[in-house]
Amino acid sequence: xxxxxxxxxxxxxxxxxxxxxxxxxxxxxxxxxxxxxxxxxxxxxxxxxxxxxxxxxxxxxxxxxxxxxxxxxxxxxxxxxxxxxxxxxxxxxxxxxxxxxxxxxxxxxxxxxxxxxxxxxxxxxxxxxxxxxxxxxxxxxxxxxxxxxxxxxxxxxxxxxxxxxxxxxxxxxxxxxxxxxxxxxxxxxxxxxxxxxxxxxxxxxxxxxxxxxxxxxxxxxxxxxxxxxxxxxxxxxxxxxxxxxxxx
Amino acid sequence: xxxxxxxxxxxxxxxxxxxxxxxxxxxxxxxxxxxxxxxxxxxxxxxxxxxxxxxxxxxxxxxxxxxxxxxxxxxxxxxxxxxxxxxxxxxxxxxxxxxxxxxxxxxxxxxxxxxxxxxxxxxxxxxxxxxxxxxxxxxxxxxxxxxxxxxxxxxxxxxxxxxxxxxxxxxxxxxxxxxxxxxxxxxxxxxxxxxxxxxxxxxxxxxxxxxxxxxxxxxxxxxxxxxxxxxxxxxxxxxxxxxxxxxxxxxxxxxxx
Numbered sequence: 001x002x003x004x005x006x007x008x009x010x011x012x013x014x015x016x017x018x019x020x021x022x023x024x025x026x027x028x029x030x031x032x033x034x035x036x037x038x039x040x041x042x043x044x045x046x047x048x049x050x051x052x053x054x055x056x057x058x059x060x061x062x063x064x065x066x067x068x069x070x071x072x073x074x075x076x077x078x079x080x081x082x083x084x085x086x087x088x089x090x091x092x093x094x095x096x097x098x099x100x101x102x103x104x105x106x107x108x109x110x111x112x113x114x115x116x117x118x119x120x121x122x123x124x125x126x127x128x129x130x131x132x133x134x135x136x137x138x139x140x141x142x143x144x145x146x147x148x149x150x151x152x153x154x155x156x157x158x159x160x161x162x163x164x165x166x167x168x169x170x171x172x173x174x175x176x177x178x179x180x181x182x183x184x185x186x187x188x189x190x191x192x193x194x195x196x197x198x199x200x201x202x203x204x205x206x207x208x209x210x211x212x213x214x215x216x217x218x219x220x221x222x223x224x225x226x227x228x229x230x231x232x233x234x235x236x237x238x239x240x241x242x243x244x245x246x247x248x
Numbered sequence: 249x250x251x252x253x254x255x256x257x258x259x260x261x262x263x264x265x266x267x268x269x270x271x272x273x274x275x276x277x278x279x280x281x282x283x284x285x286x287x288x289x290x291x292x293x294x295x296x297x298x299x300x301x302x303x304x305x306x307x308x309x310x311x312x313x314x315x316x317x318x319x320x321x322x323x324x325x326x327x328x329x330x331x332x333x334x335x336x337x338x339x340x341x342x343x344x345x346x347x348x349x350x351x352x353x354x355x356x357x358x359x360x361x362x363x364x365x366x367x368x369x370x371x372x373x374x375x376x377x378x379x380x381x382x383x384x385x386x387x388x389x390x391x392x393x394x395x396x397x398x399x400x401x402x403x404x405x406x407x408x409x410x411x412x413x414x415x416x417x418x419x420x421x422x423x424x425x426x427x428x429x430x431x432x433x434x435x436x437x438x439x440x441x442x443x444x445x446x447x448x449x450x451x452x453x454x455x456x457x458x459x460x461x462x463x464x465x466x467x468x469x470x471x472x473x474x475x476x477x478x479x480x481x482x483x484x485x486x487x488x489x490x491x492x493x494x495x496x497x498x499x500x501x502x503x504x505x
Binding site for chain 1: 284286292365368369372373374376377379380381382383
């Protein structure tokens with residue numbers, strides 16, 4: 001469904017992606033792992049057009065991601081941002097129903113609110129959260145609201161950027177479980193970025209290990225522990241010694 | 249040679265910045281006429297920029313008008329021209345002090361708030377989130393703010409002019425012994441339509457500049473708290489300089505041609 005080939009991206013002299021290739025089949029959950037600053041988020045943002053690659057091809061369902069009707073293209077995606085990225089000036093329900101209150105997916109206000117409350121319930125939040133503002137939420141609640149917003153318009157493809165960063169282990173478990181349930185339930189294609197190995201095992205069908213701007217190893221999560229790839233082994237075992245330099 | 253190189257680099261950087269701001273302004277103006285339009289955001293900005301700025305505009309104008317009356321009286325008394333207080337207060341407030349002080353107050357209050365808000369949105373990925381939700385940041389954030397400022401700052405300037413004149417009237421009739429009816433007659437008789445038109449035009453231009461600089465620097469903010477702080481500071485400085493420079497040009501256009 002998503003095909004990325006030969007993606008290069010540099011910021012000045014910093015060559016972040018140096019020939020990034022990845023295929024994500026329809027309905028599967030791909031998790032990209034790798035150290036901090038290796039370009040995982042940049043790869044994800046390239047698909048959405050938030051960052052323009054210097055070189056390479058990105059196809060979604062065989063169509064070039066950088067051409068065609070941008071609104072229709074983005075309407076197929078939902079995204080959970082690392083910090084939630086909730087709009088401070090809007091109450092929670094308007095954050096969740098943002099896409100349903102404007103643009104091509106616009107619904108009547110009451111209907112949009114009802115959908116928002118239903119999505120909040122789906123991520124384990126009560127309806128009284130709907131009228132609160134993002135500043136009044138805890139980190140875990142904000143993450144769940146972000147998740148509710150990502151699924152509000154029932155997208156075909158959902159991206160999760162570091163979904164458990166900054167959360168305690170129990171809340172991380174709750175978020176991982178929710179992501180897995182929602183992806184299976186909606187039949188969506190998912191792409192997740194994380195360096196939390198618990199999340200990887202809970203969410204992934206397939207994983208891809210990114211280092212030095214290229215995918216070092218990719219395969220099913222079940223084969224991860226027997227991959228024989230020195231980069232992946234060092235990463236999943238959290239060793240300081242290995243091909244990945246500890247000081248970068 | 250080194251000095252020339254530094255000078256050349258500085259000039260090129262300045263022109264590049266002016267070019268980027270000009271392109272940003274053109275993009276904002278082009279979006280004013282193309283749907284979708286976000287009415288709720290526009291109304292919210294009208295309240296924020298217009299209604300909530302009234303107290304600071306009113307206080308600035310009333311004290312300035314009062315001080316102006318005292319200064320003109322004191323200065324005029326040196327050559328027996330105390331009687332011109334109503335006329336000079338009116339012309340001074342409407343042509344210059346009203347629009348410039350309201351513009352600078354808007355730069356302090358609105359430009360800073362717009363820049364800080366948008367810069368924070370940028371560093372917390374809210375701008376990226378807008379894009380992924382099929383919403384153009386320029387249409388959702390820039391257009392409502394620029395349009396609201398363009399429409400409401402002339403009104404604030406008009407109100408500031410009236411309050412400033414009232415400040416002068418209160419001081420002149422309360423402490424300087426002017427007759428209230430004569431003061432008002434002199435004020436009304438002396439002011440010309442061009443004075444008011446220039447004042448309101450300046451208000452519209454200053455409102456546009458103030459909101460535009462807030463949006464531009466917010467959208468181009470660096471990372472982290474330092475990035476937000478720098479964006480806010482640069483936006484206010486830029487807006488203030490732009491307001492004073494355009495005031496000079498507009499004064500020339502209206503009164504020297």
